[in-house]
Every structure is written in structure tokens, then in C-alpha cells.
Amino acid sequence: DGGITQSPKYLFRKEGQNVTLSCEQNLNHDAMYWYRQDPGQGLRLIYYSQIVNDFQKGDIAEGYSVSREKKESFPLTVTSAQKNPTAFYLCASRPIGTGVDNEQFFGPGTRLTVL
């Protein structure tokens, strides 16, 4: 059963703590993305990666970090420097190539609440 998994679905952390959100895909996609979603707003790009060991900042990268050590994994760390971390976080992946290479597939999301 192919797809994107994000864990956990709900995450609670105390203010000042770093937290890492998991994203795994078995679709053999090259590109992976992290988005943040706030109520009443569209998705905003945090980081993206086209290949292993390479990633670029998106529009709102401050206070976040990522790694891409394996093709199927793209974890996101929300650091204590992120001023307003409570949000719904979505991971996506995309094949690179011709045809449907632009379509992004999304995971189920992780809702992070910082207390």
C-alpha cells in the first residue's frame, strides 16, 4: 500500500522545546515538501528537497530545520526559535520527470500544539 505517512497525528509540546515531525513515503518520489497550514489560510512552504542530501528554504523557513538522509524520509524539526509553532503541518512528495511530474501527493498531516 503506497503512500505518505506522517506521525504522530497530534503532538503536544511545551514552549521552548524542539520537536521533530516525521514524514515517510514509499512512492519512490524524488522531491519532498513541508507546508504549514493555519486557520483560514492557504498552505505555506517551509522547506523542500529535490534529492537526497540537498534541500532549500521555502517562504517561511525561519525557526525550522530539515534533513534528507534517505530518499523516503524528510523529517522536520520545529525549533524553539519558531515564534508561533502551533499549526497543522503537511508533508508532500512529487515524482520528477515527464507527464504527471508536477502533481504533489500529501500526507495526512500532524497537528502540533505548543503549550
Next chain:
Amino acid sequence: GENVEQHPSTLSVQEGDSAVIKCTYSDSASNYFPWYKQELGKGPQLIIDIRSNVGEKKDQRIAVTLNKTAKHFSLHITETQPEDSAVYFCAATAGGTSYGKLTFGQGTILTVHP
């Protein structure tokens, strides 16, 4: 960079009516325009997309139109059903060196009343 504006923010229709959601984009280099449906607490799912070399695309009750000159595109849902109730997002990407980065609209909450 790209900017995508989406209207309306909320849309309420009766079952069986049509629903139309409109988006405008700013970057004339954008060439791929997907529409996503997001149900409560879930990730978005692609429902239809269109590329800049096509003016209209249809899939059963859903259609998308694109006007490159005016830089706007629209989602049309006919014969709406209660299960169409969700948040709908439009997006745009320029392809090429944009690395498939999508810029999303703000979303439209569609409610279909039985």
C-alpha cells in the same frame, strides 16, 4: 514571486446547484494549476489540474477553465452533493527551476446543504 488570490472564502449552495471558485495568479511563467480538496483533519487531495496549453478540462461533475491572458482560472462543480462539502484550494507553479513549488490560494470553504 508568485501570488495566488482565491475567491470566495466561503460558499454555501443547495444540493444540486453549481458551485464556482475563482483564482487569479501573478506570475505569467506559471504553467500548472492544480485544485485540491481538503476534508477536515486530513491532507489535501488533488481533484483536477490543468496545464497552460489547455483552456478547459473536465472530469465528470468537475471542470476547470484557464484564461492565460487574464491570468485567472476557475473550478466548476455541477450537481453538487453534500459530500462535496470541504475546503478547496487552488495553486500555481511555474515548473522548470521552480522545482515544482506550489503557491496556494487562501482556500474556499464549500458547504452543500441537503
